[in-house]
Amino acid sequence: MVPPAATDDSLGSFGRYAGPATLILSSLADGPKHGYALTKDIEDIAGVRLAPGTLYEALSRLENLGLIHALAAEDRRKPYELTAAGALALRTHLTTQRRLVDVGLKRLAGNWGHA
């Protein structure tokens, strides 16, 4: 049975910012972080360096949709925190992605072996 939230993949509508948005939400799932800490963490977990313009474009979209929210500033640096809606959106998006990964790997194994 497909869970109801799986039909509401908010990140799917992010277009070319879906990737950065997923990385940001995944990073924030570990706890609040400000911009610089986010780029460092994303570089560690995914090997991707998010450019500052792209990072803040995705952050502002996520904030407008209520998927993250800003905490009080620490020395001009504002940390961001995942909201409940953000956690649900991330879970839904990753579940969809995992289904695709499973199907892709299964078909590769069936037709291409371990090549």
Added chain:
Amino acid sequence: MTYERRAQRLTRVYPRAWRERYGDEFECLLADQMHDGTFTILQTFNVLANGCGARASAVGLRSAHNPRALQRWSPAWAAISTTLFIAFGSALWSQLTIGWQWARPTALGTRGAMWVMSLSMAVFLLVILSAGATFVVRTWRQRASLLARRALAIGAVLFVAGLLAFVVGAIHFSQHWPGTHGHPWSGRGIVPGGVGAFAWSATSSITAYWMHPTALAHFPATELTWMFLSPLALITALVGLGTIVVAVRQHTHFTTPSVWWTRVLGANMMAFLFGALWWLMDGDSSPRNLFHRGLIDVIDVIMMTLSFAWSVDILGRWRRSHAGVATI
């Protein structure tokens, strides 16, 4: 220059509202990356590109999560894209109208296309007049605020000055160019000679002559000046029109794009494009090569198509922003 100063300067590429919300933390991020040596030239381009994107979003020119900007600016962009379509359309249509003042086209396709485009031009005129009257009446009834009145006054001055220069100049030059109203054969076509002459003179800057400097050198200085000044006058009128539309839109209750006139306008643009393509594909330029198709005509039709696509895009995003559909 210090990293902090450099970061501050780079952040200025973003619009003020964005800077007020994210400016401080963004500057910190840039400065931190500059300190640790991870801020490359590519990152600079990324900041510049996203800053320009944010500015485009702020004036409703980009599908972004900014429905307020879309609602505020879309009427002005819709008015401007429609005017561009009509300007390019008039340039093409007026040449054929002038040609018909000299002789009736031999090909049925050219005659049919001319009828379609001429009727379409009449519909444009009716829609523009009725839309303009609606804006004026609604603004007056809803007692626009003082701020709106000031913006309206500035818009009105620009619009009237630009339009006046444009119309007076076009009338003046339409009397003196060959094949225009001053010609003894005028009045032979399907529209009055003066109308065709006016449209031709008004759009004389959209011409292939720019590609032939030797031919241009034979033009009288006053006509060359007019060919430079007429687009400026039109742009001034357009800026005025945009200012009026934004002021009216901001301070009155035009919450949704009126469906009926946008549909009429869209259908009419399609009809005009159909007429233009019919003529382009007809292939017969007789008699006396009066209805010759050149590269400039192809470019003209491409520009009309782009203006039409832009109008459709603007209206679509405007409607979606009212319907509450995410326009990311």
